[in-house]
Amino acid sequence: MQILTLGINHHTAPVEVREQVAFSPETIQPALHHLRDHLSSVSKSTLPEATILSTCNRTELYCAANDENQVVASDGLKNLTIDWLARSKGLDHSDLAPHVYVLPQSQAVRHAFRVACGLDSMVVGETQILGQMKDAVRSADEAGSLGTYLNQLFQKTFQVAKEVRGTTEIGAHSISMAAAAVRLAERIFESVSQQKVLFIGAGEMISLCATHFAARHPQLVAVANRTLERGQELADELAEQGLKTESFRLADLPQRLHEFDIVVSCTASSLPIIGLGMVESAIRARRHRPMVMVDLAVPRDIEPEIARLNDIYLYTVDDLGEIVQSGSDLRKAAIGQAEAIIETRVAHFMHWLETRGTVPLIQDLRQRGDHLKDFELERARRLLARGEDPALVLDQLAQGLTNKFLHGSLHALQHAQGEEREALMKILPQLFRANPSDK
Known part of the structure; x- marks a missing residue:
């Protein structure tokens, strides 16, 4: 295998x-x-x-x-x-x-x-x-x-x-990816507590990130998700920590993006959900105030071209990887x-x-052994049924089993030559060595 x-x-x-x-x-x-x-x-x-x-x-x-x-x-x-x-x-x-x-x-x-x-x-x-x-x-x-x-x-x-x-x-x-996302945001903003944070998605990674950001007590935490119910569930969990929270459908993102200073996204979408045009509109509405965007998704949720915008600080999972290597x-x-x-x-x-x-070989050897045993037993039963001496029948049974047991090995040894014969001479004594427990 x-x-x-x-x-x-x-x-x-x-x-x-x-x-x-x-x-x-x-x-x-x-x-x-x-x-x-x-x-x-x-x-x-x-x-x-x-x-x-x-x-x-x-x-x-x-x-x-x-x-x-x-x-x-x-x-x-x-x-x-x-x-x-x-x-x-x-x-x-x-x-x-x-x-x-x-x-x-x-x-x-x-x-x-x-x-x-x-x-x-x-x-x-x-x-x-x-x-x-x-x-x-x-x-x-x-x-x-x-x-x-x-x-x-x-x-x-x-x-x-x-x-x-x-x-x-x-x-x-270990420094988690979630903790690294907070550190990246703090490179741009002196205090996360003064910022509005948007989480896109509501899966395990977003939940972890939300927990780390919540510890900084941001001004507002919002969750945008395809299904409003799951997004609201996460928002409610964060609200229990004393945070101001809200949730909305992902379809409303183009009209709401400009409201947030920090955006963390991690969805299962196969295509980007945040495009260059959407972010350019958001930047204009923000009057060019900086925005931190953290894309934890693979495939990516945020078009990479967005990183070229002057007021956008876009980080991917690879960027976070540089931070998590600290403390090695x-x-x-x-x-x-x-x-x-x-x-x-x-x-x-x-x-x-x-x-x-070795399992198939072991199974095959056992089947062959059972076949030989059954053959000799059947012959012994026939002899006993005809009235033959039991002692003689048992002797013939033992001799027949011994001959058949040794036949293959002896035949191979007699016909082998050179290295094959030397190999057999080394392995056969090990195969037929008496069990130490035998008397």
């Missing part, structure tokens, strides 16, 4: 590339069906296992395929997967390939463990990625693409993440402990994977 991870993340590509290969939650399962159909149609073998993890910082494909699958040989699976990803996103293979990392076998296992523990995140030690991985596994399971090997990989992954977070302080000194010295000890745990668990998983490879 071959395991492969292929992906693109914040280490290998900027946000403008990552957003082109991102998958929205509702497209994950159809994409898994297409990927598996694509690989199996070329390999003419059983459907490979597959899982897609897509977040603002990464898009990764986890695959597992049988050794008999000729696609696995050499770089076949790698190239086929890159081709599929490029075509599914309307990109050229050559444009995408420089940003893609491909990790086979133990490297893929190690990577999954590190991702779940937050060691490969922009915010080292963050916990959100673990929930995102669990969502990805759930989607793969519902799509029928989570087989024995990937299921075992991810179950071990979640166990390792729990162990690392429970025995190290990997997240103790404080995390080095915890990271070292986490890496040590991961290396041990990788070795354990690879041992399991290797033993799984």
Whole structure:
């Protein structure tokens, strides 16, 4: 069995590339069906296992395929997967390939463990990625693409993440993306308490950001969302902290944008929801007072051209990444402990994977042994039924089983030559060595 991870993340590509290969939650399962159909149609073998993890910082494909699958040989699976990803996103293979990392076998296992523990995140030690991985596994399971090997990989992954977070302080000194957004705003405005803040979207990331901004007690907090009910729910939660809040529909954003000094956006939209023209109108209405815009979405919610406007300070997830890297010295000890745990668990998983490879052989040997046993027993029963001496029948039964048991090995040894014969002479004594408990 071959395991492969292929992906693109914040280490290998900027946000403008990552957003082109991102998958929205509702497209994950159809994409898994297409990927598996694509690989199996070329390999003419059983459907490979597959899982897609897509977040603002990464898009990764986890695959597992049988050794008999000729696609696995050499770089076949790698190239086929890159081709599929490029075509599914309307990109050229050559444009995408420089940003893609491909990790086979133990490297893929190690990577999954590190991702779940937050060691490969922009915010080292963050916990959100673990929930995102669990969502990805759930989607793969519902799509029928989570087989024995990937299921075992991810179950071990979640166990390792729990162990690392429970025995190290990997997240103790992390600066979250939400806290970084506040710091960026404070670079422009002396005090957030004097500003009006708008949150676009009402998901987990926006909720986290809203909590951090709420601690600064801004003058007003508003939530714009496609569904007014969810936006109002978040606004009500913030109001409980003594803040002045309101909510409105996203459709009203063009008429309301100019009212806010700080805008934080993170939606699941596949296209920008804030365009250049909308912001230019807002700036005129604000009489060119500065506006901070933080785009946490991938694909981006805010058109990148807006950054060229003199009165706009636009930041993306990559900009926030520069801030969250601070304090890395404080995390080095915890990271070292986490890496040590991961290396041990990788070795354990690879041992399991290797033993799984012997299962078909073991099953075949047992079937052959049962066949020989049944054959000799049936002959012994016939002899007993004819009245033959039981002692003689038992002796013949034992001799027949012994002959058949040794036949294959002795035949191979007698006909082997050179290195093959030397190898058999070394291994056969080990195979037929008496059990130490035997008397």
